[in-house]
Amino acid sequence: MTDLRELYQQVIIDHSRSPRNYRELDHPSHSAEGYNPLCGDQITVYLEVEGGVVKDVSFKGSGCAISKASASLMTAAVKGKTLAEAEELFARFREMVTSEHDAAVNEEALGKLTVLSGVREFPVRVKCATLAWHTLRAALAGEGERVSTE
Amino acid sequence: MKAPLDVKAIKAEFPILGQEVHGHPLVYLDNAASSQKPRIVLEALVRYYERDHANVHRGIHELSTRATQAYEGARARVARFIGAGAVEEVVFVRGTTEGINLVASAWGPSNLGEGDEILLTVLEHHSNIVPWQLLAQRTGARLKSLDIDDHGRLRLEQLGDLLSERTRLVGVTHVSNALGTVNPVAEIVAAAKRVGATVVVDGAQAAPHLPIDVQALGCDFYAFSGHKMCGPTGIGVLWGRSELLEEMAPYQGGGEMIEIVELERSTYKRAPQKFEAGTPNVADAVGLAVAIDFLEGLGLERIQAHEHDLVSYALERGAQIPGFRDLGPVGDDRAGVLSFELGDIHPHDVAQILDSRGIAVRAGHHCNQPLMQRLGLGATTRASFYLYNDRDDVDALCEGLRAALDFLSGG
Structure with a gap:
């Protein structure tokens, strides 16, 4: 199960069982709902943005270990970042989970998010890992409608 | 035993x-998603393409005759398998989904109107829900749904309240693909018939796994897929009562389903050809017949x-x-x-x-x-x-x- 340990690293299991920032915000400036019709995963992301900076971010929802851990790690990663920085982080993250298995990972830029690099060995799970990010972007873009991975 | x-x-x-x-x-x-195929089905496909293939119902030549016999032989094999009253009641389609869509398209519009009702169950696969939603949108009919109990069984005691003289169609799955419930289809059909409703049965999870007798069930249409029962993908069956099939409008237009075509109008063949426009999936029908031989042999x-x-x-x-x-x-x-x-x-x-x-x-x-x-x-x-x-x-x-x-x- 070596490949599986790559996918389900201990940090991921930990974040999926005790997700960080797992709550609604009282007064979010932005929020959106994301949905993965393939597996029924559903997530709502809440943001409080002030002066172009993510003051607070949180999520609620149900999903697999990968989608929950990814959402939890995302909230920790983007809190305190500017919107431009958050957007850059998303681009790097997406690049990592869709890259070839031997491509280099920019650990410095991605920080803790690198624990999700194992996802690239499992193409059907990429949508699980990116659901929270797509939902975050939809919230920031002010797309009130539900976003879907399909 | x-x-x-x-x-x-x-x-x-x-x-x-x-x-x-x-x-x-x-x-x-x-296996509820798709079954695997035994060697004899794979060999039948190869043999058909290596020896017998040509277009059907057209040529005078030997290969067309063989292909036509193989295709119509497969239809007869399916008819025996499900206890059909006549071979002409077996329409070849791509699968269960197309079979149900065929009924919704060709039977629905002339039999449903504003305020009429379609009764489904909460156990239905999307393929026995969405075609009826589309039909309801086109006709103004309403959808109703029969619930289940906590064990995943249909709550038949609700049927009395849900069925009425407005109920034109009842759609029910024979076996639930999600829970494995074998539904009492004959009982549901009997209740539906008391209000004069037509009954469509989704047999996708039943035909591969248990004996089917469409006449004993008493339903009007029964649809199933070859690929879930050791047969090839892309072939399935819609069984329908002769009198209903004859009344129905064509499903798709094209070759194979016509008698005489003029520039402004055409006359159509009778069922089942009326519903099989274009060159049919001959090879996979042949493969399905061999799969049925295999299953019935066991x-x-x-x-x-x-x-x-x-x-x-x-x-x-x-x-x-x-x-x-x-x-x-x-x-x-x-x-x-x-x-x-x-x-x-x-x-x-x-x-x-x-x-x-x-x-x-x-x-x-x-x-x-x-x-x-x-x-x-x-x-x-x-x-x-x-x-x-x-x-x-x-x-x-x-x-x-x-x-x-x-x-x-x-x-």
Whole structure:
């Protein structure tokens, strides 16, 4: 199960069982709902943005270990970042989970998010890992409608 | 009591099952999604293309004659398999989904109007929901739904309130693809007939697994797919009563379905050709007929008993696994489908761990989103058995579930 340990690293299991920032915000400036019709995963992301900076971010929802851990790690990663920085982080993250298995990972830029690099060995799970990010972007873009991975 | 199936010998007839996946012998438990094919079906496809192929119902030449005989022979084989009153009642389609859409398109508009009602059940697959929604939008008809109880059985006591003289159509699945419930179709048909409703049965999960007699069921249409019953993909059957098929408008227009074509109007052949525009899927119809020979050679009753034994054994073994919760009914009305929860582990993660051990199951909503909403779940893990599975496969599944618990519980 070596490949599986790559996918389900201990940090991921930990974040999926005790997700960080797992709550609604009282007064979010932005929020959106994301949905993965393939597996029924559903997530709502809440943001409080002030002066172009993510003051607070949180999520609620149900999903697999990968989608929950990814959402939890995302909230920790983007809190305190500017919107431009958050957007850059998303681009790097997406690049990592869709890259070839031997491509280099920019650990410095991605920080803790690198624990999700194992996802690239499992193409059907990429949508699980990116659901929270797509939902975050939809919230920031002010797309009130539900976003879907399909 | 008939002799049990010789599963080892049966399994040896399926070339695909001999392989290893991720270093483990393949344990294929996704049969409700699609079954594997025995060697004789694969050989029949090759033989047909190597020896007999030409277009049907057209040529004077030898190959066209052979292809036509093979295709119409397959139709007759299907008719015997389901107890059809006449061969002409068997329409070849791509699968169950197309069969139901054919009824909705060709029967629906002239038989439904504003305020008429279509009664479905909460157990239906999307393919027996969405075509009726489209029809309802076109005609102004209303959709109603029969609920289930906490064991996944239809609440027949609601039928009296749900059926009325406005009910024009009842759509029901013979066997639930998500829970394995074998529905009392004959009883539902009898109730529907008392109000004069037409009944469409989704037989996708029944025709591969238990004996079918459409006349005994009393329904009007019965649809099923070849690929779930050891046959090829892309071929399926819609059975319909002759008198209904004759009244219905064509489904698609084109060659094969016409008598005389003028520039402004045409006359059509009778059923089933009226519904089979274009060159049909001859090879896969031939493959389906061979699959039916294979299944009937073993005996549908024996297959049903075998799968019932497997699911009972799985329930017994599953009950010993912490957090295992089966979602289907326990009893004789249970087919070989095992849909379950495993503690708070998401089905996607369960299926991923099982896959790493060479075990194929389905995780998700199984194209039953209304049922998942009814159950208050986003998804389930589903193992579904067929004639080539045995107790060793169940043991492998249960070991895999224990491994998933160890692996994902923070271990």
